[in-house]
Amino acid sequence: FPKQTFSLCCKPFRCRSLPARRKYMRSPLVPEMATQEVQLNETLSHLKTESDTLKTKLEEERAKLHDVELHQVAEKVDGLGQFVMKTRRTLKGHGNKVLCMDWCKDKRRIVSSSQDGKVIVWDAFTTNKEHAVTMPCTWVMACAYAPSGCAVACGGLDNKCSVYPLSLDKNENLAAKKKSVAMHTNYLSACSFTNSDMQILTSSGDGTCALWDVESGQLLQSFHGHAADVLCLDLAPSETGNTFVSGGCDKKANVWDMRSGQCIQSFETHESDINSVRYYPSGDAFASGSDDATCRLYDLRADREVAIYSKESIIFGVSSVDFSLSGRLLFGGYNDYTINVWDVLKGTRVSILFGHENRVSTLRVSPDGTAFCSGSWDHTLRTWA
Amino acid sequence: MSNNSAASSIVVAQKAVKQLRLEASVRRIKVSQAAAELKTFCLQNAHKDPLLTGVPSSDNPFRPPKSCVLL
Numbered sequence: 001f002p003k004q005t006f007s008l009c010c011k012p013f014r015c016r017s018l019p020a021r022r023k024y025m026r027s028p029l030v031p032e033m034a035t036q037e038v039q040l041n042e043t044l045s046h047l048k049t050e051s052d053t054l055k056t057k058l059e060e061e062r063a064k065l066h067d068v069e070l071h072q073v074a075e076k077v078d079g080l081g082q083f084v085m086k087t088r089r090t091l092k093g094h095g096n097k098v099l100c101m102d103w104c105k106d107k108r109r110i111v112s113s114s115q116d117g118k119v120i121v122w123d124a125f126t127t128n129k130e131h132a133v134t135m136p137c138t139w140v141m142a143c144a145y146a147p148s149g150c151a152v153a154c155g156g157l158d159n160k161c162s163v164y165p166l167s168l169d170k171n172e173n174l175a176a177k178k179k180s181v182a183m184h185t186n187y188l189s190a191c192s193f194t195n196s197d198m199q200i201l202t203s204s205g206d207g208t209c210a211l212w213d214v215e216s217g218q219l220l221q222s223f224h225g226h227a228a229d230v231l232c233l234d235l236a237p238s239e240t241g242n243t244f245v246s247g248g249c250d251k252k253a254n255v256w257d258m259r260s261g262q263c264i265q266s267f268e269t270h271e272s273d274i275n276s277v278r279y280y281p282s283g284d285a286f287a288s289g290s291d292d293a294t295c296r297l298y299d300l301r302a303d304r305e306v307a308i309y310s311k312e313s314i315i316f317g318v319s320s321v322d323f324s325l326s327g328r329l330l331f332g333g334y335n336d337y338t339i340n341v342w343d344v345l346k347g348t349r350v351s352i353l354f355g356h357e358n359r360v361s362t363l364r365v366s367p368d369g370t371a372f373c374s375g376s377w378d379h380t381l382r383t384w385a
Numbered sequence: 386m387s388n389n390s391a392a393s394s395i396v397v398a399q400k401a402v403k404q405l406r407l408e409a410s411v412r413r414i415k416v417s418q419a420a421a422e423l424k425t426f427c428l429q430n431a432h433k434d435p436l437l438t439g440v441p442s443s444d445n446p447f448r449p450p451k452s453c454v455l456l
Contacts, residue, residue, distance in 0.1 A: 299416070
């Protein structure tokens, strides 16, 4: 990585964006340098003007195609009835705030990580703990299940992403087989396996995302473009190709081409940090949740925001979002301890779920869509159906 | 040294302009068309969505099956 200096501290406490570049203002010592300096300054100001013109043009192009709102298109669609969703299981065992969780493809196992450094694998049907690992760092902010179900990846304040193969022997010490895969220069905020156990995508407080080969630990591609901590990422559903979306403290959501490392689309309508991004099941859109207390839907082919999910009464940030299987429902975990369920098409809230006794920090729908699981700063995870 | 920092600012600005040109050239469709396709996807898949339609307790491993209480 090119070495970059960011004056940022860890997201769990605060987040700041890059300091503004200081204006170049020094008197030249030599006359030739004076003319050079003037030329450089002119070039710089031309570039700035071009940049501003392009930004305006981009907004104009997007606005031209904004002929209708999503909820207007959905006016004739039947409204959703009353939803009865309750906590069906409560997973207790973490000694501190639960920060992240992920489902196994078998639709019943869950991996979760917490502030005290513990990573636990649960059977969500029986609530039994199957594996537990203690990481050498606190604030394990990211964890992910491998597609095969045979390993988990996790990381946080150690700036790394490590992979632990899961042993069938419950007595085996998982920490002994640990493999360090990713190395960032600041905390790890999110990680995800790609379609196989062989590659991992990570995002970090150092402002970058990166793709790694698990076996060799080699960096395959890095993604530069965020101006501050990257807090979340989500891979496009496999049918739609090699892209992923990331969200950060710079209020931007960027869509990346995994092969070239290029940022292909960028969206900046949130008013604060984007804590969570999740693709719509068709891959044509994605939702985001932010500290500005709103969730938003961005359509990739229209290249713009198409819906905002908010209410005046909701003033606390959204930490985590996910869609139901058909994409009709959007679940958001909030810092006011609740989970709000939104009708994606109509833009209205259909349900509010209470139960957690502290912030909801993470939320994922199960692979077959029969339930969703939420993790909270109240040390527990809950499955809802 | 002072020229170096201007030069690096230029490199950064050039990258930003290049990125913006790329983003401006993206092919876009109308929101009405995009929204219609999102709606179609939802409606076509609604019947397969257990959280939307509700699944009978006996089929959903997370819902406890109803049982009789004998007093």
